[in-house]
Amino acid sequence: MKKPLLAVAAILLALTGLYPAHSETREQWIEIGARVHGAFGAFIPVGIRIGLDAKERLKADARGLSVTFYNGEKPPCPCVADGVMIATQASPGQGTLLISPEKAPPGMMAVVIIRNRKTGEGLKYTISDEWLPKILGWNKSGPADRFDAAMAAEGLFKSEPAP
Numbered sequence: 388m389k390k391p392l393l394a395v396a397a398i399l400l401a402l403t404g405l406y407p408a409h410s411e412t413r414e415q416w417i418e419i420g421a422r423v424h425g426a427f428g429a430f431i432p433v434g435i436r437i438g439l440d441a442k443e444r445l446k447a448d449a450r451g452l453s454v455t456f457y458n459g460e461k462p463p464c465p466c467v468a469d470g471v472m473i474a475t476q477a478s479p480g481q482g483t484l485l486i487s488p489e490k491a492p493p494g495m496m497a498v499v500i501i502r503n504r505k506t507g508e509g510l511k512y513t514i515s516d517e518w519l520p521k522i523l524g525w526n527k528s529g530p531a532d533r534f535d536a537a538m539a540a541e542g543l544f545k546s547e548p549a550p
Contacts, residue, residue, distance in 0.1 A: 413531060413534050413535070414531075416432070416435055416473075416534060417530045417531065417534060419473050420432070420435065420469070420470060420473060421530070423469055423472070423473055424466065424469040424470075427530040427533065427534075428466060428526055428533070429522045429523065429524075429525035429526045429533045429536070429537065430466035430467045430469075430470065430522060431466060431467075431469055431470040431533075432470060432533055432534045432536075432537035432538065433467050433470060433514070433522060433537045433543065433544075434466070434467040434468060434469060434470020434471040434472070434473075434474065435470040435471075435473065435474045435534075435537070436470075436474075436537050436538055436543065436544075437467070437470070437471055437474070437499055437501075437512050437544060438452075438454075438470060438471040438472070438473070438474025438475040438501075439474045440510075440512075440546065441471075441475060441501040441510050441512070442474065442475055444510060444546075445501065445502075445503040445506075445508055445509070445510065446503070447475075447503045447504070447505075448505075449476055450476045450477070450481065450483065451503060451504050451505060452475045452476075452477055452483065452501050452502065452503060452504060453477060453483045453484075453485075453501070453502050453504050454468070454471055454472070454475060454477040454483065454484045454485070454499060454500070454501050455485045455487055455499070455500040456468040456471065456484070456485065456486050456487060456497065456498075456499050457487045457489060457490060457491040457495075457497065457498040457499070457500075458486070458487075458490060458491060458497055459490065459491040459495050459496040459497055459514075459516060460490055460491075460493070461496060461516055461519055465486050465497070467496075467497050467499070467514070468484070468486055468497075468499075471484075471499060471501070472484050475501065483504070491513075494515065494516050495513055495514065495515060495516060496514040496515060496516050496518055496519050497512075497513070497514045498511065498512070498513050498514075499511070499512040499513075500512075500549050501549075502549060508548075509548065509549030510546050510547070510548065510549055511546065511547050511548070511549040511550070512544045512545070512546050513544060513545050513546075514543065514544045515545075518540075518543060521540075522537075525537070
């Protein structure tokens with residue numbers, strides 16, 4: 388009786404490793420974002436969405452991504468970078484998150500280059516300035532609604548292979 392149960396348990400454990408680990412709930416992302424950034428404003432879930440997309444598409448292990456963030460002229464601070472940081476586990480202390488002193492090109496709210504540290508493969512994410520009023524509008528709602536809006540926003544960013 389014990390052997391079949393152990394076999395089933397082993398199979399279930401093996402299967403859980405086949406899927407990307409997005410085990411954090413919306414509430415957990417909100418809690419982590421608020422703790423790291425100081426509040427859960429609308430820019431944080433934008434960064435989380437980009438970070439999760441990169442992590443999945445680049446098939447990176449935990450702490451396996453490097454991030455370079457270029458802030459645009461209009462946003463008050465590179466808040467999106469904090470969302471990318473918590474989703475990818477990149478950090479300035481590890482040397483895997485860099486806020487560039489260079490600005491994003493005109494018309495861009497942000498440009499984010501994310502690379503798999505093992506393979507070198509990378510993605511370039513751009514967020515147009517056109518999104519700024521809409522994202523700022525999300526701040527009128529609560530944290531859960533901000534998260535949902537960022538996760539569902541069609542065309543929020545463009546991505547392409549990084550140069």
